[in-house]
Amino acid sequence: MKFTIQVNEGPYQHQATDSAYHFTKSALDKGHEIFRVFFYHDGVLNGTRLTSPPQDDRNIVNRWVELAKEHDLDLVLCVAAAQRRGLVDEGEAERNGKDATNIAEPFRISGLGQLIEGAIQSDRLVVFGD
Amino acid sequence: MSDIKKFMYLNRRAPYGTIYAWESLEVVLIAAAFDQEVSLMFADDGVYQLVKGGDTSDSDMKNFMPTYRTLGDYGVRHMYVDQASLDARGLTTDDLIQVEWEDWETEEEVDNIVEAVDTDKVSELLAESEVVFSF
Amino acid sequence: MADLYTVNKSPFEKNSLESVIKFSTPGSAVLLIEDGVYGATKGTTAESMITAASDIKFYVLASDLKARGISGDRIIDGIESIDYAGFVDLAVANDKVQAWL
Numbered sequence: 001m002k003f004t005i006q007v008n009e010g011p012y013q014h015q016a017t018d019s020a021y022h023f024t025k026s027a028l029d030k031g032h033e034i035f036r037v038f039f040y041h042d043g044v045l046n047g048t049r050l051t052s053p054p055q056d057d058r059n060i061v062n063r064w065v066e067l068a069k070e071h072d073l074d075l076v077l078c079v080a081a082a083q084r085r086g087l088v089d090e091g092e093a094e095r096n097g098k099d100a101t102n103i104a105e106p107f108r109i110s111g112l113g114q115l116i117e118g119a120i121q122s123d124r125l126v127v128f129g130d
Numbered sequence: 131m132s133d134i135k136k137f138m139y140l141n142r143r144a145p146y147g148t149i150y151a152w153e154s155l156e157v158v159l160i161a162a163a164f165d166q167e168v169s170l171m172f173a174d175d176g177v178y179q180l181v182k183g184g185d186t187s188d189s190d191m192k193n194f195m196p197t198y199r200t201l202g203d204y205g206v207r208h209m210y211v212d213q214a215s216l217d218a219r220g221l222t223t224d225d226l227i228q229v230e231w232e233d234w235e236t237e238e239e240v241d242n243i244v245e246a247v248d249t250d251k252v253s254e255l256l257a258e259s260e261v262v263f264s265f
Numbered sequence: 266m267a268d269l270y271t272v273n274k275s276p277f278e279k280n281s282l283e284s285v286i287k288f289s290t291p292g293s294a295v296l297l298i299e300d301g302v303y304g305a306t307k308g309t310t311a312e313s314m315i316t317a318a319s320d321i322k323f324y325v326l327a328s329d330l331k332a333r334g335i336s337g338d339r340i341i342d343g344i345e346s347i348d349y350a351g352f353v354d355l356a357v358a359n360d361k362v363q364a365w366l
Contacts, residue, residue, distance in 0.1 A: 001356075001357050003356075006263070008150075008264075008265065008366075015273070015299045015300075016273070016299075019273070019298055019299060022328075022349045023349055023352055023353065025349070026348075026349035026350050026352065026353045027353045027356075029350070030350060030353055030354075032353065032357075040153065040157075040265075041149060041150065041153055041265070080153075080156055081153065111160065112156060112157050112160035112161075113160055113163065113164070115157065116157070116160065116161045116164045116166070117164070119135070119137065119261045119263070120133060120135060120164065120166065124356050124357070124361060124362055125261050125262075125263070125361070125362065126271075126356055126362045126364070127262075127263065127264045127362070127364035127366075128273075128364070129264060129265065129273075129364065129366045130273075130274075130366055140363070142281075142284070142365075142366070173284065173288070174280060174284055214287075249287055249288065252288050253287075253288045253289065253290050254290075256268075256288060256363060257266055257267075257268060257290045257360075259361075260361060261361065262361065262362075262363045262364075264363070264364040264365070264366050265366075
């Protein structure tokens with residue numbers, strides 16, 4: 001089956017992104033396809049490249065990055081939510097006059113249409129939030 | 131081409147205390163471009179999102195309540211409200227905004243697509259949907 | 266036609282479990298995850314809500330129980346403990362997933 005995963009909360013604050021990650025990983029291990037992981041609301045904070053969590057705790061951002069690289073996942077941060085919360089890629093920096101970028105590869109910033117498309121194209125939408 | 135799916139946006143939170151109500155509305159607005167069959171369900175504290183008369187001028191927050199009134203223009207044909215959630219909160223449909231809808235092709239008009247439904251109907255509507263978005 | 270409903274908050278924090286039980290259709294599956302697993306424990310004021318919902322099949326995520334120190338013998342009878350692979354299987358087996366956050 002084809003899944004789209006929606007993550008509504010940021011790293012560490014809520015368990016949502018952990019649950020989403022483990023679900024996504026299990027689905028992949030079972031041979032399912034992940035069409036997209038879409039990060040909304042504070043979920044866009046999962047895309048920062050600037051976290052320095054304690055060494056003895058899981059690195060949530062890196063975990064998503066590694067899984068994405070291993071399985072060629074499409075990790076999308078909603079542009080409107082990202083703008084509000086200060087997640088910036090090259091395009092956004094240029095458009096909005098910001099002097100820095102801070103998203104972790106291979107997260108990408110894109111519109112809410114990506115969530116809708118995911119819901120249309122996938123067999124299942126699974127939402128993780130608070 | 132894409133399939134047409136029955137989308138249900140499930141709203142269970144009050145407005146302003148958190149951003150979920152507003153950001154879920156943003157999804158509905160964007161989704162209009164995708165021509166799906168879209169309904170909104172308001173249950174639990176989500177019913178507060180439709181209460182009319184809110185004035186955010188002293189709160190310095192964006193008043194997004196007027197946006198609900200335009201949803202008829204964004205491909206939303208149904209805005210369902212859980213009757214029991216209204217009752218529990220001392221509200222009636224008179225406390226809620228009215229949202230007009232018109233089909234541009236057939237010119238069918240509906241004065242108000244905000245509709246209170248009972249528990250069984252809420253269950254049925256959620257079960258019939260093909261995708262449920264939660265915020 | 267049956268859905269998988271996920272509940273991630275404790276029944277003492279939010280009314281999500283109560284609402285799911287109210288709005289789910291017979292034959293549905295309800296999976297308790299994260300803090301929602303507290304709803305699966307015996308001897309709480311929420312227990313009767315679960316036992317009364319005889320037309321729902323309840324599941325609980327094992328890793329979330331374990332993290333919270335809830336042993337198997339403290340789970341309400343009839344609630345099945347599953348892992349993430351089981352969660353995925355439930356999502357596939359049911360028509361769709363509804364998240365009651």
